Structures are given as C-alpha cells and as structure tokens.
Amino acid sequence: MAFEGTLSDGKSARAMAVTVSLETSGLRIVPSDDAARPQFWPWRDLVATGPLRREEPPLLGNVNQPDARLFIADAGAVPPLLRHAPHLSARRHHMRLLAPMLAATVALLLAGAWLWFGNVPVARMVANMLPGSLHQSLGRSLVRGMTHGKICAAPAGWRALRRMTGRLAPDWPPGTERRVMVAKIGMINAFTTPGGYIVIGKRLIDFARSPDEVAAVLAHEMGHAELRHPEAALVRATGLSVVTTMVFGDNFFGNAALLLGQLRFSRRSETAADAVAIRRMRHAGADPAALATFFERLEGKYGHGKSENGDLLTLFQTHPPTAERIRMMKRAHLPNARPILTEKEWQALRRICDWTKSLVFIED
Amino acid sequence: MMEDHASSGTDMAARQPGEDHTLHIRWSEPKGFVWLSIRNFLLTILTLGIYSFWGKTEVRRRIWNAVRINDEPLEYTGTGWELFRGFLLAAVFLGGGAMIHGVIVAILSAGNEQLAQILFLPLYVIGFWLFGLAIYRTWRYRLRRTRWRGIRATLAGSPVKYANAYFLSGLLVPLSLGWLLPWRLRKLHTLMTRDTRIGTARLRVDPEPALGPLYRVFAPLWFGGLLPYVLILLLVVEVINAAIRHQGGQPIAMPVELPPALLVVLLVLSLLLFMWLRYRYLAQATNWLTGHVRLQGGRFRLNLRPMRLFLLHLGNLFIILLSLGILAPVAQKRLARYMVSNISFEGAVDLASLRQATDTLEKSGEGMGEFFDIDGF
Numbered sequence: 001m002a003f004e005g006t007l008s009d010g011k012s013a014r015a016m017a018v019t020v021s022l023e024t025s026g027l028r029i030v031p032s033d034d035a036a037r038p039q040f041w042p043w044r045d046l047v048a049t050g051p052l053r054r055e056e057p058p059l060l061g062n063v064n065q066p067d068a069r070l071f072i073a074d075a076g077a078v079p080p081l082l083r084h085a086p087h088l089s090a091r092r093h094h095m096r097l098l099a100p101m102l103a104a105t106v107a108l109l110l111a112g113a114w115l116w117f118g119n120v121p122v123a124r125m126v127a128n129m130l131p132g133s134l135h136q137s138l139g140r141s142l143v144r145g146m147t148h149g150k151i152c153a154a155p156a157g158w159r160a161l162r163r164m165t166g167r168l169a170p171d172w173p174p175g176t177e178r179r180v181m182v183a184k185i186g187m188i189n190a191f192t193t194p195g196g197y198i199v200i201g202k203r204l205i206d207f208a209r210s211p212d213e214v215a216a217v218l219a220h221e222m223g224h225a226e227l228r229h230p231e232a233a234l235v236r237a238t239g240l241s242v243v244t245t246m247v248f249g250d251n252f253f254g255n256a257a258l259l260l261g262q263l264r265f266s267r268r269s270e271t272a273a274d275a276v277a278i279r280r281m282r283h284a285g286a287d288p289a290a291l292a293t294f295f296e297r298l299e300g301k302y303g304h305g306k307s308e309n310g311d312l313l314t315l316f317q318t319h320p321p322t323a324e325r326i327r328m329m330k331r332a333h334l335p336n337a338r339p340i341l342t343e344k345e346w347q348a349l350r351r352i353c354d355w356t357k358s359l360v361f362i363e364d
Numbered sequence: 365m366m367e368d369h370a371s372s373g374t375d376m377a378a379r380q381p382g383e384d385h386t387l388h389i390r391w392s393e394p395k396g397f398v399w400l401s402i403r404n405f406l407l408t409i410l411t412l413g414i415y416s417f418w419g420k421t422e423v424r425r426r427i428w429n430a431v432r433i434n435d436e437p438l439e440y441t442g443t444g445w446e447l448f449r450g451f452l453l454a455a456v457f458l459g460g461g462a463m464i465h466g467v468i469v470a471i472l473s474a475g476n477e478q479l480a481q482i483l484f485l486p487l488y489v490i491g492f493w494l495f496g497l498a499i500y501r502t503w504r505y506r507l508r509r510t511r512w513r514g515i516r517a518t519l520a521g522s523p524v525k526y527a528n529a530y531f532l533s534g535l536l537v538p539l540s541l542g543w544l545l546p547w548r549l550r551k552l553h554t555l556m557t558r559d560t561r562i563g564t565a566r567l568r569v570d571p572e573p574a575l576g577p578l579y580r581v582f583a584p585l586w587f588g589g590l591l592p593y594v595l596i597l598l599l600v601v602e603v604i605n606a607a608i609r610h611q612g613g614q615p616i617a618m619p620v621e622l623p624p625a626l627l628v629v630l631l632v633l634s635l636l637l638f639m640w641l642r643y644r645y646l647a648q649a650t651n652w653l654t655g656h657v658r659l660q661g662g663r664f665r666l667n668l669r670p671m672r673l674f675l676l677h678l679g680n681l682f683i684i685l686l687s688l689g690i691l692a693p694v695a696q697k698r699l700a701r702y703m704v705s706n707i708s709f710e711g712a713v714d715l716a717s718l719r720q721a722t723d724t725l726e727k728s729g730e731g732m733g734e735f736f737d738i739d740g741f
Contacts, residue, residue, distance in 0.1 A: 006436060013562075013563065013716075049425060050425045068514055097418060097444075
C-alpha cells in the first residue's frame with residue numbers, strides 16, 4: 001500500500017515529494033528525487049502531535065528526528081496506519097490522558113465528600129489562620145458601608161442595648177459589647193460581619209413586639225460571630241469561586257453553581273447559629289421561643305417559607321425552611337422566663353435612633 | 365538502494381540550491397467541532413475543570429491543522445500539561461500576590477475606604493503593565509508551538525520592552541482623548557511583528573505603515589462615538605426631568621428639546637452607526653497593517669470586510685449565548701476560517717533559507733494569559 005506525501009527534515013522549510021509505503025515493520029519513504037536517499041521509519045518511532053483522525057490527512061513525526069515531518073496527503077492512509085501504530089489512535093491517546101485524570105478527580109471527589117459529610121470545617125480552619133486584624137478591618141469596612149457611617153445612639157437606648165448584650169453575652173471581654181450597634185439600614189434584618197461586628201436594623205426593632213424578640217435575633221447573630229461564620233463564608237466564597245470557574249468557566253453554569261454552593265453553606269450556618277441563640281437566651285433566663293414568634297409574624301407579613309415542602313425551590317432560599325426553625329425554637333420554650341429588658345428599657349431601645357452619631361470604632 | 369534509517373536524516377537545504385516558492389494559504393474545514401465542544405464541556409465537568417486545558421489544546425490543534433500552506437497543515441505542538449502548569453504558576457504567584465496585597469491594604473486602611481482605594485492604586489498600575497507582559501508571553505508561547513513542515517515560529521524580542529511600550533502608550537491614550545489609539549495600534553503591531561520569526565527568518569514591517577490611512581478611518585469613528593454619548597446624556601436628563609415634573613419641580617433646562625421616543629430612536633441609530641464605523645476601522649486597520657508585513661521577498665495581504673466581520677461577530681455572539689458558552693470553540697473556528705480565507709501571500713520565499721529556530725522552549729504556557737483572560741484562543 002503506497003501513498004503520496006512530502007517529507008521535511010525540520011532543518012529548513014524545504015520539503016521533498018515522497019512516496020510512502022506501509023511495510024510490516026514501518027514506513028518506507030522514497031523521495032521522487034533520485035538523488036535523495038530513502039528513509040525507513042519504524043512503527044514504534046512514529047509520533048504525532050495529536051491522535052490521528054480518519055478525516056484528516058496524517059502529519060507524522062519521528063522520535064529520533066524531533067523536527068522532521070512526514071505529511072501524507074491522503075486521509076485514507078489513516079486506517080492502515082492505525083492498524084500498525086495503534087499508539088497513535090484517539091482511543092490510546094484518551095486512555096493515556098483520561099485514565100489518570102479521572103482517577104485524580106475521583107480522589108478529589110472522595111476527599112471533598114469526606115470534608116463535606118465529615119463536617120470538617122475547612123473554611124473555618126483557613127479563616128482562623130488569617131490574622132484577626134484582617135477580619136476586623138474587613139468588618140469595619142462592611143459596617144461603614146452598610147450604616148453610611150452613622151449609628152443610633154440615644155443615651156437611654158444605648159444603655160438598654162448594652163444591658164441586653166451583657167445579659168446575652170456575659171462571657172464577652174469588657175468593651176467588646178460595643179461591637180453591637182443599631183443603625184438605620186432600611187430593612188428588617190440584622191447582620192454580622194467578619195471581626196464580630198453586629199448591626200441591628202432599626203426597622204427590626206420597630207417590627208418586634210417585645211425586647212425578647214430583638215434579643216433572640218441578637219443572640220442568633222452572636223452565634224454567627226461566635227462560630228466565625230462570616231470569616232468562613234468569605235474564605236468559602238473565594239474558594240468556591242475558583243472551583244466553579246475552573247469547572248464551569250465564567251458563564252451561566254459557573255454563576256449558578258456558585259450561588260447554589262453558597263446557599264447550601266448559609267443554611268447550615270443558620271441552623272448552627274439558632275442553636276447558639278437558644279443556649280444564650282436560656283442562660284440569660286429569656287425565652288428562645290420569642291424568635292419563633294418573630295419568624296411567624298415575619299412569615300405572615302412577607303410570605304417567606306411558603307414553599308417549604310423540600311422541593312428544589314427551597315434550595316434557593318438563603319435560610320433553612322422557616323417552619324423547621326420555628327419548630328426548633330418552640331421546642332426550646334422556657335417557661336417562667338423573664339423579659340430581657342424592663343418596659344422602660346424596651347421603650348428606650350425603641351427610641352434609640354432619636355439621636356444618631358458618627359460611627360467610631362473602639363479600635364480607631 | 366542505500367537507506368537512511370530514523371537515526372540519520374538528510375539536510376535537504378544543503379543538498380539543493382535555494383528556490384523561491386510562493387505560499388498559498390487556504391482553509392480546510394475541520395469536522396466534528398460541535399461534538400468536540402460538547403465533549404470538552406462534559407469532560408471538563410467530570411474532571412472538575414482540569415480537562416479544560418487539554419480541551420483548549422485539542423481545539424487549537426484542529427484549528428491550526430485546518431490552515432494549509434501549500435496544502436500542508438500548520439501544526440500546534442502545545443500540550444495541556446503546559447497550559448495547566450502555566451495556570452498553576454500564575455494562580456500561585458499572581459493570584460497569591462494580589463491576595464497578599466489585598467490583605468495588606470485591608471490591614472493598613474482599617475476600614476478607611478478612601479485610604480484603601482489609594483493603596484489599591486499600585487496594584488492597578490502593576491496589573492496594567494503585567495497585562496502587556498502577558499500579551500507578549502502568550503503570543504510567544506503560541507508562536508513557539510506553531511510549526512509548518514517542522515519549522516517553528518517564535519517571538520525573539522523582550523517581553524519587558526513590549527510591556528513598557530504597552531504601558532506607556534496606554535497612559536497616553538486617555539490623555540489624548542483616544543486620538544492616539546491608531547498610533548498605539550501601529551506601535552504595538554510593529555514591535556510584535558518585528559520580533560516575529562518563522563524559524564530564523566524575520567518578519568519585517570516594510571515600509572512602516574503611514575498613519576494617514578489609519579486616521580482616515582479612525583476619525584469618523586471618534587466623532588461617531590460622540591453622538592451616542594451626547595444622546596445618552598440627553599436621555600438621562602430627560603428621565604431626571606420627568607421625575608422632577610412628576611414631583612412638581614422645575615426641570616433642568618435643555619439646549620435641545622426632543623421627545624423621548626425620538627431620542628431613543630436616534631440613540632439606537634447612532635449606536636448602529638457607531639458599530640458600523642467601529643467594524644470599518646477594525647477591518648481596514650487590520651488590512652492596512654497586515655499589508656505591510658513582509659517575509660523575505662513577499663508580503664501578506666488581508667482582505668477583511670466590515671459588514672462580514674460584523675455579521676461574523678454577531679453570529680458568534682448568538683452561538684455563545686444560546687449555547688451558554690459550550691459552543692465557544694465553534695465560534696473560534698468560524699473566526700479563524702474567516703481570517704484564513706481572506707489572507708494571502710504575494711511574492712516568493714526561499715524555503716531553504718527558512719531554517720529551524722534555535723531558542724529554548726519554555727515548559728509551561730500562557731499562565732499570565734489565562735490569568736488576564738487574553739482572548740478566546
């Protein structure tokens with residue numbers, strides 16, 4: 001079997017026309033120029049940049065002449081070539097490449113599964129390695145952004161807030177209670193930042209019907225701070241972003257995967273923070289079920305948690321299905337609980353935003 | 365008959381006197397790109413992203429193979445391992461460096477946003493310079509992995525020199541309100557072209573392209589860009605005035621009063637005009653610069669058409685959007701096909717004098733290019 005082609009020695013771009021014959025142990029390459037010497041390339045010495053494909057005329061190299069190239073101008077040469085040199089086939093090429101790659105992927109997946117289901121807090125471990133000053137710097141930046149540099153500071157309300165914080169967190173070092181603040185952030189919400197800063201929205205206090213409801217939310221946020229959820233979430237978001245971009249690329253699939261991953265972590269963190277809230281509220285002698293009352297009213301007003309039958313829609317919520325959390329809080333009901341604030345203190349807290357001041361951190 | 369076994373080749377150039385050959389460049393349509401795209405996507409997911417480097421390599425290999433010069437294909441010899449190693453190196457050094465800088469800024473600024481923005485400035489400046497470096501190194505890698513008849517290309521100049529030119533000329537462009545863009549384009553193109561070698565043969569820019577023809581197509585683009593800008597401003601003021609009127613206030617006085625619907629129509633038309641002028645500039649500037657590139661006794665010719673280029677990009681946009689990015693290799697192939705189908709070479713080349721390049725190949729590739737997301741190839 002013989003084919004026409006060209007042979008280049010790789011020393012210059014000149015090529016000579018050749019006839020290529022497929023023999024038992026290799027290719028015999030006979031130049032059309034009688035002055036040039038024929039060559040013989042054994043099958044085992046043949047190389048190609050990629051696997052030979054039946055629709056492409058083959059371009060071959062030789063391990064002993066790295067720059068030389070033999071181009072056979074007929075794609076029909078590929079099937080007989082592959083019979084003699086199967087190492088050039090796509091199948092062998094993919095086996096050499098994909099087998100170790102898939103093995104490495106399975107190993108990575110097993111390691112990831114162990115980290116996930118074994119509840120190994122990798123993100124938190126990484127977050128703990130970072131300096132505390134970094135977390136606090138980031139937290140202060142976030143707080144400044146959310147509060148626009150202004151916090152509510154009417155003196156009586158400020159004292160009431162300090163008392164509430166002191167009862168919920170008697171274990172905090174003196175001075176750190178100043179990391180809890182109230183601001184007009186325009187939503188019925190509270191948030192915790194890296195570094196343990198907690199901001200309670202004024203509208204949340206307005207929505208609450210008792211100081212215990214506010215205290216339960218504050219205790220929940222203390223849970224996030226205590227468990228370093230914001231720090232871990234930051235590390236996790238960075239890591240997830242890298243992984244999803246590598247797997248899916250920076251496109252629709254990547255963004256959707258990132259959101260799902262972040263939401264999944266967020267739900268676990270909320271459950272853990274609820275457990276801390278229950279512990280702190282009971283320790284303060286207050287009723288943790290106040291958070292359940294708060295959620296029920298919130299749900300009734302805004303319709304959260306309506307789709308909580310475990311289908312895909314609930315996966316897209318940033319919190320666990322509210323009914324689950326409500327049940328957990330109600331089970332933690334403390335009979336004979338005493339209010340966390342007196343009525344006078346509660347009213348003072350509700351008027352804490354009658355006077356605002358510029359935000360100055362204790363660390364500044 | 366005496367035989368040469370694999371261990372001893374024949375120096376054809378030494379045996380034959382030099383002969384000039386013309387170069388015929390054509391495109392040989394590759395098959396199976398849709399399946400290749402899907403397969404790359406699935407394997408990339410299965411391997412948590414690692415296969416993407418090999419997938420990109422396979423796409424390039426097939427596109428290079430489709431380019432035929434005197435009926436013999438270009439060859440892409442890069443490997444997925446090289447791209448993967450480059451990515452890891454860039455992630456560690458560039459990504460790690462950026463993260464460390466961010467940590468230092470966060471600590472030093474202590475929540476002060478203005479200070480943080482000032483402290484981030486050096487990162488942007490260095491990043492801009494590194495972008496130029498990344499462009500040069502990326503193209504050097506790709507040229508070094510491109511062979512024809514075994515002869516590989518390269519960039520023989522200094523990446524730092526190119527990065528400096530990229531950076532400094534880039535600083536001047538905004539100062540000139542964009543008027544220096546064609547000058548910058550010519551400068552960087554000339555630098556890169558003069559460093560390009562096919563084997564040991566230099567590409568030349570001869571004569572250096574005059575700026576006149578470039579500015580003749582650029583000027584309408586510059587002025588054409590003013591119109592949508594002004595119309596957008598008028599539209600924004602109109603929206604603000606509508607809000608003010610709704611609240612019973614005194615609207616802002618406008619030099620020209622136009623109905624909003626007419627403004628929107630004019631804006632759409634002006635944007636279409638701008639896009640047409642932009643593609644006209646792109647096509648003609650590329651043709652003009654390419655037409656001054658010489659290899660030995662011959663020169664290249666490129667014949668891009670603005671409308672065809674625009675429709676090609678539009679088609680590619682639809683392909684990428686509708687496939688959520690999966691069929692991006694198909695878009696790359698379409699662009700390559702158009703470019704190759706419209707490039708030609710006039711004159712002749714002494715192939716015997718195109719000797720093999722002698723520079724050393726790097727072991728990793730395009731890490732910086734990946735980091736800065738330099739083009740789609």
